[in-house]
Amino acid sequence: MANEKKMVEQITSRDEDFAKWYTDIVKKADLIDYSSVKGCMIIRPYGYAIWENIQRILDARFKETGHENVYMPMFIPESLLQKEKDHVEGFAPEVAWVTMGGSERLTERLCVRPTSETLFCEHYKNIIRSYRDLPKLYNQWCSVVRWEKTTRPFLRSREFLWQEGHTMHATAEDAEAETLRMLNVYGDFFEKDLGMPVLRGKKTDKEKFAGAVSTYTVEALMHDGKALQGGTSHYFGDGFARAFEIQYLDKDNTLKYCHQTSWGVSTRIIGGIIMTHGDDRGLVLPPAVAPVQVVIVPVQQHKEGVLEAVEALRARLAPVCRVKVDDSDNSPGWKFAEHEMRGVPIRIEIGPRDIASGSCVLVRRDNLEKQFLSLDGIEETVTEQLRAMTAALYEKALANRTARTYTATSYDEMLTLASEKSGYIRAMWCGELACELKLKEEADVSSRCMPFGDEDAPSDVCVCCGRPAKKLVYWGKAY
RNA sequence: CUGGGUGUGGCGCAGCUGGUAGCGCGCUACCUUGGGGUGGUAGAGGCCGCAAGUUCAAGUCUUGUCACUCAGACCA
16 A cells, blocks of 8 residues: 555645646656757657657558658748748748858748648649650658747647648549548548547638648547647648649649648647556556557576576567567566556566466556466567557547537527537537627637538527538547 | 746656755666566766846846746738
């Protein structure tokens, strides 16, 4: 009991102070360190390894769907950024500028990319001539800079890592299909790999990306009931193509404008994983992205034969998972707590008693139940437990979302739910910006998503103004 | 940007009405222990965020400044 207490005191309780709990985990699970530049974080090896796993999985899916990686410059001349009006208006307030080169003042200042639409457009203009050149399906992994005023590790930093896909298509239909295809790549990644249920749907005009015709989102709900946009996919129509004069000669020998998309996910995902699955003992990592999936903790490791047996087990498991032995000098209890803090999905304890009986103890991070198992077929057991853990994480997160999803059919009900509950509020909307602004002002909720696959309209009038409504919107507060 | 909180060894903190800088954890060495943060002995480690000011004397008081953090407003 004394030990139990000591352990819990390591981090702030999740339900008492969610924000502090979050920053405690980020630091104590050794994901990041603060740097001397405000809003810029050092991603430590353990945190970066999570990002590498995210990259590896998504990059493979991008390639399976025909995309190629490129690298664009990190600087954008001011005149280039200015070319698309809505775009520059959206980003201008938060761009960082380079004005000097060595001791010389630059004749034109350079923006540090906040996103690379304009760079891709300039390049596409130069390489697209014919319908035979289309589609162009490019992606880049890089960092971007947005000069945020308030910052939080992973959730809002001034520099962050991401990927941005930028594609050019001959027709609007092609581009729209691409937008939804990539939205689903993201959605499947969240649900099947990260165990995070998401709403897939469309953003309202107010919430859409600067310069986009339409913006789609995968929206996840955090443990505290606030939403997090996990990934985003935009359809641009030919707006940028007209601004940048990106045209191709079609089969009918006429010049046509290209249709364009962009889509991205960022290191923000890591913040989402923490806030979805983490608990009072620390991080809980979905096996797909955990740097270490199985940690073996030897018991009485200095007794003869223990480390040998442990190494034999590690070698057996290595082909089926990312496995590590913790043979440090710390006590087993210390190691248990440490690896729980770091969110390692599976721990295997093995000591002289187990070795004598050909067994081991397996503990899954999400339920912390001790299973006493035979070493026979341990490879299959571990594989199965990793799979089961992802499914269990998904179910737990889904249960949280279901419990936190409310429906409002009147304005009063909307106000009451918004002030008393934390989560999604399903309510009909007329489509007018005025109502969206009013709900933000008076209920302090924003439209998160107009999801696909929820056709169950709770009423036929706008929750705000009472006029006829067709759109079902999930409202809520967001990170 | 507005409003709160906090800056003291690596981390967490104490330091009262100014008077020679402390505790716990961690760290190093050795021993011990090991199935939920073992126990012991001996060590190392501090321009008290930064800059001015008041004072015989500043971690402590004043002003400024920077950073982190929380809650809003804005954005991925």
